[in-house]
Amino acid sequence: MAINIPELRQKFSNPGIAELDLIARYASLPEDERRGRMFDAFAxxxxxxxxxxxxxxxxxxAAAARLDGTVAPVVVPALSQPHDATVFALSPTELETPEQLPDGILVHRRDVVPALAEAENIPMAALAGSLCQYKDNAASIVIEITAPLSAPVxxxxxxxxxxxxxxxxxxxxxxxxxxxxxxxxxxxASLSSTLVELKLxxxxxxxxxxxxxxxxxxIMTATALVELxxxxxxxxxxLSLGSLLSRFETRIGHTGTGSNATLNAAYLCGADRHCDITTFVRHGAPSCVTRQMTKGAVLAGGRGVFQGKFLVPRTIGQFTDADMQHQALLLEKGAxxxxxxxxxxxxxxxxxAHGNxxxxxxxxxxxxxxxxGIPLSRARALLTEAFVSEALASASPxxxxxxxxxxxxxxxxxxG
Amino acid sequence: MPVMLELKDLIASVGDDEPKTILNGLSLNVPFGEVHAIMGPNGAGKSTLSYVLTGRHGYDVLSGKALLDGDDLLEMDPEARAAAGLFLSFQYPVEIPGVPVMTFVRTAMNAQRAVRGEPEISAPDFIKQARLVANELKLTPDMLMRPLNVGFSGGEKKRLEIFQMRMLEPRFAILDETDSGLDIDALRTVAEGVNVLRDEKRGMLVITHYQRLLDYIKPDKVHVLSAGRIITSGGPELALRLEKEGYDGIVGEAA
Incomplete structure (x- = not known):
């Protein structure tokens, strides 16, 4: 049974041009029940x-409506690769892997579309899940880590x-x-949404x-669902320098006793840049620890957003130890x-505890x-760098x- | 000796919203090679003078002159005054989180050198000099790696001020109550650090409440500041007299 575009449209209330494009794109993909449920959740x-x-x-x-699709976004230089790293490049159609994988890393391509729990709470992740389709009919890619790795991935x-x-x-x-x-x-890309599901x-x-x-x-959103x-x-x-609109959303589930999560972020937004750091942490097991530090520095015309939530249920969340801090510097008028x-x-x-x-x-x-003798502009840069560097100290060496x-x-x- | 720091009829106010006149026609000359002390009761304008000279925001000069070796200080940004050789040892040194002492001082030193058209100091030369000076001031290498003034005791902060002064080698230094919070041993260490910089090319203004510091940093002249002006000046013996008679006697006598 072919996907019926007019029917799909009805699931949206007053779809905009960008959404109509997404509907057309969905309709071009192989039909799949789980894919359909994710797209419904997005709708x-x-x-x-x-x-x-x-x-x-x-x-x-609003940002999608404002975007002039004729202007192609510039690809910004990527973070340089650590020399000994195992490098994967993930495009919308394929995961490029090294010819020989080191011991302890396995890559699986599966033709089944995986379901997405609570898709209705994470519309952009649901969108990524419903529109992701790799070549050779691979509907999902799983990287499996089976040993302590000596080099970064x-x-x-x-x-x-x-x-x-x-x-x-x-x-x-x-x-x-x-x-x-x-x-x-x-x-x-004008509009991108990525979804990483990490299971520890x-x-x-x-x-x-x-x-x-x-x-x-x-416009980019990156969602990570992490189970501990x-x-x-x-x-x-x-570390995010933002874009027209960007959002990193991390959802952590502490599901086993004694797990430990550190969630640090720094955002630096110049003019016309928007950066959103959103986190949700569920302490679904006793004696788990969460430490969170988000630092931001924003210039005129830039915008930073921080949303953090810790949920600690009654019985299973006992002996939780959790701390959330967000500190922002508004460096100029108009930030x-x-x-x-x-x-x-x-x-x-x-x-x-939390602080903001x-x-x-x-x-x-x-x-x-x-x-x-330190010029004002340098003094401001030094102080701001010192301010945000605390949140970067936890990054990979x-x-x-x-x-x-x-x-x-x-x-x-x-x-200055 | 020719005049190094020349202050003439300085009138200055403090505060953006309701400006209050603190310096009220202050005149003072410090010749090259001399150390002058400024003493005076609380509220006389001692710290205001140090901030006016270094260009702190909120301290507005309404009239008068302030020249350093003929250059008009009042026309310059704070960083330009520093590059011209003016240094203030703060009464309350400010904590700079996340910036280690060594990074801070080297940044300051090279920024000043750049303005003066001098080459940057090399890392090995800088480290060598820093170790030497730190040792004299009884600062450990570990302290130099820590963020500036963060978690340092009052006395350590004052020693760090002198450390910076020694490294930056200013032509003219203002010491604003550098003795406060120091025990006798620390006072001696600090004073020795200051005295090293005394020579015929430099000048100093030592602001203090108490005569004690002047036992260690012997001034050429002592001025008494009251209600924003110098009311009397004299040799070191004036400080001793102040210690004995208190400010009330001398301030009353001059008025």
Whole structure:
């Protein structure tokens, strides 16, 4: 039975041009029940915007309507690859893998479209899931890590058309295995949505370091769904320079006792750049730890968004230890930062805290530095770099310096 | 000796919203090679003077002159004044989180050199000099790797001010209550650090409440500042008299 486009359209309320394109694209893919359920979930909101909870400040719908599709986004230089890394390039049609995979890494191509739990809560991830289709009928790609790896794994999310990119990747880290995962998002598509599903088995250890930079004609959302079994350790570090609209959404499920998550991010937004860091952490097992630090610095015409939520259910969330911090610097007049930290706690024996501040650089510090002869612009850059570097300290040693350098370069170009 | 720092009829106010006149016709000359002390009661305008000279925002000069070796300080940005050789040892040194002492000082040093058209100091030369000076000031190498002033005690911060002064080798230094918060041993260490820089090409203004510091940094002249002007000046013996009689006597006598 062929997919009926008019019927699909009816599932959307008043679809825009971008959504009509997505409907046509969906209709061109092989029909699949699970794919259909994801697309239905996406159809409930369409491209999310103002009216959708959690997307109030990151209005994909409005940005897509504003985008002039004739301007192809520029591909920004990707984060340089660590010399000893195992490199994967993930395009919307294929995962390019090294000819010989090191021990401990297996790649599986499957013809089954995997289901997506709670797809209705993550419309852009549902979109990625429903429109992702690799060549040779591969509907999903799974990277399996079976041992502690000695070298980092580098995944380059490559844009392939100026139009749209939708990719989905699953990574399973087996019990006791470890992975140093570096990802670069410098796509170049007008609209892209990526979905990473990471599963850490008991005692697995993953350090995930992400870099993103895009231009002023690019909407990108990157969703990660992370499941942590008992005593798993997960450390994530993001550096984003934003794009027309960008969002990193990370959803963590602590599902086994004693798992540990660190979620750090730094966003640096210049003019016409929007960067959204959204996280949701569910403490679904006792004695789990979450540490979260997000730092932002925004220039005139830039916009930063932070949304963080910890959910601690009544019985299973007992002995949770969780801390969420967001600190933003508004470096110039006309910079904008929106923040919504949330704790939802039902268990009674937990330690949970959050903090949220935003403000300007300290005049007293600036004067002190200038008195020593440091020009104002340099003083501002130094203070801002020091401010955000705390959030980058957790990045993989393989790329930590490169991330710091990128931040420094960005800041050295800002005005005095 | 010719005049190095020349202040003439300085009138300055503090505050953006409701400006308050703090310096009220202050005149003072410090010749090359001399160290002058400024003493005075609380609220006399001592710290205001140091901020006016270094160009802090919110300290507005309404009239008067401030020249350093003939150059008009009041026309310059704070960083330009620093490059011209003006240094302030802060009464309350500011914490600079995330910027290690070594990075900070080297950045400052090279920024000043760039303005003066001098080449940058090489990393090995810088490290060598920093170790030498730190050792004299009883600062450990570990302290130089830590963020500037963060988690340092009051005395350590003052020693770090002098460390920066020694590294930057300013032509004219203002020490704003550098003695506050120092015990006797630290006071001696700091004073020795300061005295190393005394020579015929430099000048200093030492602002203090107490005579004690002047036992270690012997001034050529002492000025008493009250209500925003110099009301009396004299030799080192004036500081001793102040210590004995208090400000009330001398301020009253001059008025």
């Amino acid at each position: 409930e909101t369409g491209l999310p915007g103002r009216r959708v909870e959690g997307w109030r400040w990151t209005d994909v719908e 580098y995944v380059n999310w490559v844009g392939q058309s100026a139009d749209t990119n939708f990719s989905r990747l699953a990574i399973v880290v087996r019990s006791g295995a470890s992975l140093d995962l570096v990802e670069s998002y410098c796509g170049g 088995e008991d005692n697995a250890d993953v350090r995930r370091s992400l870099f993103h930079a895009g231009d002023a004609h690019e 079994a008992a005593n798993a350790r997960f450390v994530q570090t993001i 904008e930062v929106f923040a919504k930290p949330e704790l939802e706690i039902y268990a009674d024996d937990v330690e949970c 501040t935003s403000g300007a650089l300290d005049d007293e510090q600036l004067f002190y530095m200038r008195q020593r 393989a790329v930590r310096d490169a991330l710091h350098d990128t931040a420094r370069e960005f800041l050295s170009e800002m005005h």
